[in-house]
Amino acid sequence: MKLVTITTAFALAGNAAFAAEKTLDIGVSDALTGGAAVYGLPQANAVQMAAEEINAAGGINVGDDSYMLNVIAYDDQANPTEASNAVRKLLDRDGVKFILGFCCSGATGAVASFIEYEDAVMLVGNAAERSITTREIPNLTRTRPPADYTGAAAGTFVAEKGHERVAVLGALDVGFYASYVDAFEKELNAAGGEIISRESFGLTDRDMTPQLTKIREQNPDAILVAGYVEPAAFIYRQAVELGIDVPRYGFTSGSEEQFLRVANSEQMEGVWDLRPTELTLLSASENGIAYHANYSERFGIAPSPSSPYAYDQTYALKDAIEAAGTVEDTEAVAAALRDLPVPDEVVMQYLPVDGKMFDQNGQAYTANGAFQWQDGNWVFVQELPSDAAAYSDFLSTID
């Protein structure tokens, strides 16, 4: 017993003597509880997993130093006030300079409004409200494309399917869902179709039968559902219960597991999800398959499709710090992010603009895709129109 203790002590002392690593704290502000945790918690997990992988591979190399990442995560509950408090705590108390996560637009917008004046870099994940990257905030980047970039592609797709009278049921009080529907409607109208009704629901609502009953009476050709996974799953289930048998399209980015908590596979059969080509196991890249396996093993649950936005942020940050050669000069790191090619380790399949992962607005783009629920899985069916360069130019024209 004594020998073991002495040997362990020598081993520890040996490690300490040769270890030249330093620790770099990175922050996460995300919805770890509440309704938006379906997006926020997987993002926080993804950052943690990426940090562990980076540490295992030797950390972030800056000159002669290597930095091991330490993740400090706070729950912002997707609430603007909580997010502002969480980020202030990270900046002022924990001394963090790099903040990741940010699944939801309201909370992200609140932090984006002051981050420009801070000695920090903000990396936004799943939050899809367009205005987050229209102000060209130099120390902010976002991995997920804006909602209207995808909404326009969805409108074209639904029109090409021959649907002319589409009923919308969405969380239309939330800016990015409304902007998705607006862009959808523009393309649908251009193709001769129309939105015949816009019904809304609150993010905590679970009984949407009144709105669906109203929609049923209007005999639409198709339904478009735009909202968080859980209410959307209830809508799909309740639509079947009300005997509505028109095609159901959605913008939700939920995993199979998340939907199956509410609806069964039969009720979900045939539903479309028109969204960025996020992680779906059946269409994932090699990185995506590895990510899915590692995440599932690490956390005992499959990752949500949008969670790699946060995983990819972490690798983008690593590459940017190494390119800038500093962990102190946040301006240099922010500039390096804008110049960054797409890192090899990322899971999402980005469309670089001028060879770079982020455009001049700090915005990254993936292709848009049409996924359909078939026999218990989201199956990638086809790519949707995704002109990243044209959208990037358009984004630059918006104040």
Next chain:
Amino acid sequence: MIEILQQIINGMAIGGVYVLIALGLTTVFGILGIAHFAHGSVSMFGGYLTFFLMTSQGLPLAVAIIIALATGFVLGMLIELLAYRPVRGASHINAFIVALGLTMMVEGLNLQFFGHEQVVIPTDFNRVFDIGGVTIPELRLYVILAAALLIAAMTIFVEKTKTGQAIRAVAENRDAAILMGVNVNTIPLVVFAISTMLGVCAGIMVGALFAIAPGIGEGLVIKGFAVLILGGLGSIPGAVIGGLVLGITEALAAGFLSSAYKDVIAFVVMITVLLVRPQGLMGTAR
């Protein structure tokens, strides 16, 4: 016409849940004068427990419900015995504070034991019945029938059994009930046990129809009190009518006006009724 009928059916299911919550609240309030705010959290506990028994222990739905109801029966008695009985003779504010504290405690325990995730109680009731264009999902039909059955059972229990008569006697005149030989220490225990069982039933219904999550119990108890006021404090028929009126009004408001204002419209209806009948729909003027 079909749309209106469909909306009424939609509203009856959630109305049935409101009725069960309000029945539990009204019996406690009518007999003991306690605004039992923890009732919503306790009903969520019942829903969580059923989910846990089914998913973690692999029990069938019926067995899980029976265990949850039995647990609710015991829990109700414990709540009366440990939380409310010590302040029975004290000022009303004491019971009020105990009720608030108990709410926080039960919510905290739910979070501790069952986590913060939303859960949906799985059922196999997926059939849909179509009657002349009005569709009735199997699960909603069972919820409506179960609520009706429980209301009938509760009415028979209160009206026809000796214990029920004793409960009514205590509610009407506690001192006279003591003189007539009613054990006024046992009655509150029975009342809380039954009230909690009804709450557990409501929690299970919410969990199967929609979902259980932290915070939902608070919303439910607010609706329960609204029903109580609408129907008339302490009135069982009032709770039944009030719950159905509230549920159907919400469905009609969401369907024909806007879902954003369904709660507002439901409460406007409640206030309007109270302006005309301050004692509530079935309450007695004092």
